[in-house]
Amino acid sequence: MKKNNLILFALLLLTTQAFATQELLQGSLPELMQRDGMLRPYVRDLISSSTLPEKTEWLSSMESPASFRRLDFAKMNSNLFGENTWVPHAHGFKSQTLQELFTPYFPKPSDEHMIFLADALYEIGSRIYERNPSYLEYAASIGHVGAQHRMFFVDFKLGKLEEAKNYLFCSAAQGNPDALLTLSEVHQGNWRIGIPKDLGIAKLLCQEASGLGSDTARFRIEVATLTEGLFESERNYQQGIVKAKELADANNQRAKSFLDAIMRSSGDALQEGNDFIKDEDLDFLRSFLGWKDTGEEEN
Numbered sequence: 001m002k003k004n005n006l007i008l009f010a011l012l013l014l015t016t017q018a019f020a021t022q023e024l025l026q027g028s029l030p031e032l033m034q035r036d037g038m039l040r041p042y043v044r045d046l047i048s049s050s051t052l053p054e055k056t057e058w059l060s061s062m063e064s065p066a067s068f069r070r071l072d073f074a075k076m077n078s079n080l081f082g083e084n085t086w087v088p089h090a091h092g093f094k095s096q097t098l099q100e101l102f103t104p105y106f107p108k109p110s111d112e113h114m115i116f117l118a119d120a121l122y123e124i125g126s127r128i129y130e131r132n133p134s135y136l137e138y139a140a141s142i143g144h145v146g147a148q149h150r151m152f153f154v155d156f157k158l159g160k161l162e163e164a165k166n167y168l169f170c171s172a173a174q175g176n177p178d179a180l181l182t183l184s185e186v187h188q189g190n191w192r193i194g195i196p197k198d199l200g201i202a203k204l205l206c207q208e209a210s211g212l213g214s215d216t217a218r219f220r221i222e223v224a225t226l227t228e229g230l231f232e233s234e235r236n237y238q239q240g241i242v243k244a245k246e247l248a249d250a251n252n253q254r255a256k257s258f259l260d261a262i263m264r265s266s267g268d269a270l271q272e273g274n275d276f277i278k279d280e281d282l283d284f285l286r287s288f289l290g291w292k293d294t295g296e297e298e299n
Contacts, residue, residue, distance in 0.1 A: 029117055030065045032138075039135070042124040050079050073112035081119045086144045088115075091175030094211065095204045105166075105173035107143040118144040129154065140167055145174040152182065156193065165193045172205070180209035181217050188231075203231040219247060219254035235276055238284045245289070259289065266294040 033040045047058050058076065061067040077085045090106035093099040110118070118139045125135030125147065133154045139147035148171035155164035168186070171179035186195050187202035209217035225233035226240030241262075247255035262270065262285065270285075271277045285291035 028065045028068055028113070029120060030062055030068045033062065038132070039124065042127070043120065046080065046120060046123060050076075052079050069113055073116040077112065077116050077119060081123070084119075086115060086119055086122070086146065088143050089145070089174045091173060093208060095208070097201070098204055098208060101201075102169065102173035105169045107170065107174060110143060114142055118142040118147070122147045126150070140170075143170070143174075145171050145176045145179070149176055149179045149182070152179070156191070161193045165195070168193075175208075175212060177209040177212040177214040177217060180205050180212070181214055184209065184217070184220075199231050206231075215252045215254045219244075219252060219258065222247065223255060223258065229276075237277055237281050238288075241285065241288060263289065263291055268294075 027035075029043065033043060043062060044059060047055055047062065050058070052075070054072075054075075058071060061071055088107040088110050091102070093102065121135040121139040121142075122144045125133065125137075125139055129136045129150065133151070136147045136150055136154065140151040148167040152164045152168040152171070155161075155167065168179055168183055172183050182191070184202045184205035185191055186193060187198045187205065189197040203221075206217050206220050210221050220230055223240050223244045224230040226236045226243060229235045241259075244255045244258055248259050267282050270282070282291075282293065
C-alpha cells in the first residue's frame, strides 16, 4: 500500500511540474514575471543595463501587459542585444538536398514584441539554464536560433530525443553554423537521436557550416578530410598539414590547436593508432613545421 502511495505521489509531482512549466511558457513578459518571481530581478537588471533614457519608462511598463506591448521593441532590441538580436531567418542552402531537408523546419515570422521576448528569455536563460531551463525552452519555442541549439543538449540529456531532434533541425534551418555542425555529427553517428548514419549529408552540413564562418567546420572539411579521412575521404597527411598551416596562418583557432598538439607530441604518440602516418610523414613535419621528436632537442 505504501509503495502504491509513493508511485501516485511521484506521478502527481511529475504532472505538477509539467503543468507548471506549461503555465510558464505562455503569455507576455509582464505576465511571466507575475507568475514567476525569480524572473523579475533578471529582467529588471537587463533593462537597467541599457543606455537609453527611456529605460525608466521601460521598467515601469514591465509591470503592465498592456503598457508593455506599446513599447518600441525594435529600439529595445537594438539597444539591448545589438547585432546579436535574433531575427527569424529561413536560410537559403547552397545544396538542394539540404534545402529540401530543412524546408519543413523554417521559422514562422515573429513580430518585434516576440523577438524581444525571445532575446530576453535567451539572455536570462543562458545564465541560469542549469537551474531552470524553462526560459530557454520558451525562447526556443518562439523560434530563437541559439535557444533551440541549447535546448537540443538539454532535451538530449533528459532523454527527450524527439524534442531534441526538432530543436536541432529548427536551429539548423535558420543557418546556425553551430547547429549545422552538431547535425553533421549526428549524421556521422556521433549522437543517437533516431537518425540513420549518412556521411554524404554529414559532409554537406559541415560544408554549409564552414561557409557560414565556423572555424571547426572549415578545419574538418579542409584538414580532417586529409589527415583523418573524415567523411571517408582519401587521406593525404602531408597535404593536410599544409592546409592546416594555411588555416592557422589565417587565424583559424581549430587549426592552431591542431598544429600546437603536433608540436608537443612525440613520433610514437603521433603514430599510435594512426598507422597511415609513416616515417616519411614525420620527416615532412621536421622540414615543414620544424617539429622535433622526443630526445632530438639534445642531439
